[in-house]
Amino acid sequence: MKIEGKVLQINKSDKKGVSKSPINEGNFIEDFGLEGDAHGGKWHRQVSLLGIESINKMKNMGVEGLDYGAFAENITTEGIIVYELPIGTKLKIGETIQEVTQIGKECHSKCNIAKEIGKCVMPNEGIFTKVLKGGKVKAGDKIIILE
Template sequence: MAKVIAVNISEKKGVIKHPIEKGFFKFNHGLEGDAHAGDWHRQVSFLGVESIVKMKAKGALGLCSGKFAENITTEGIILYELPVGTKIKIGKVVLEVTQIGKECHAGCEIMKLVGDCIMPREGIFAKVLEEGYIKAGDEIVVEE
């Protein structure tokens, strides 16, 4: 079963996100109160705990949910294999995958520490189609 490990938020861009108990994912906006939310195609970011484990194996210390600035940390799903346009349902929230990977911004903290960052290859982005709350432990369903 694919599930949410953590919901993470930051009030400003370029900083590590911190976990919250639950987050409200607003239609065509993203996680309410998050710096990356807004009317664009990268409203919500996802990264699998499996990707974080890969970085730990490369020697990255102190990694945990939110360190890659992802809004939703997942387990049990290979996110970067989901095609753009795939719909993901978490509770009542429906999201649509809009982008796989991204350009790593200059000065990425993980890149400085380890010499590599997994988010550009294995992180994904989505927009919110149906709003609601998401919390750790929620099941992730990929809709066909």
């Protein structure tokens, strides 16, 4: 397994259930998540990550207009197949240390992408982390698997 990837984009939204918008730099707060993001809080799904590899899969299935954040991911990644990381894996992302807490999620109501083509990658290929050490993260930062 490749042990290093990179951040392509940071995305946030002020409410749940919508696509996230790109921001230049995210301030990730210990035991909370991304400052100003609707998913932040004291729980196990503080930050969501999805690889460009998964987004490209959807593009190859004919879904058009997919921008970073379309799947409501906080961090769009490249170079690591994030959904293959075991729960408990620690990642150094920018200045932060994050721990993988969940792989995939059940979608409570089908998102627009699932409605459009009948499938979404987030339930199987998106992952969630909690922030162990806060700090700044921006596009281009390395993602390093610590253990």
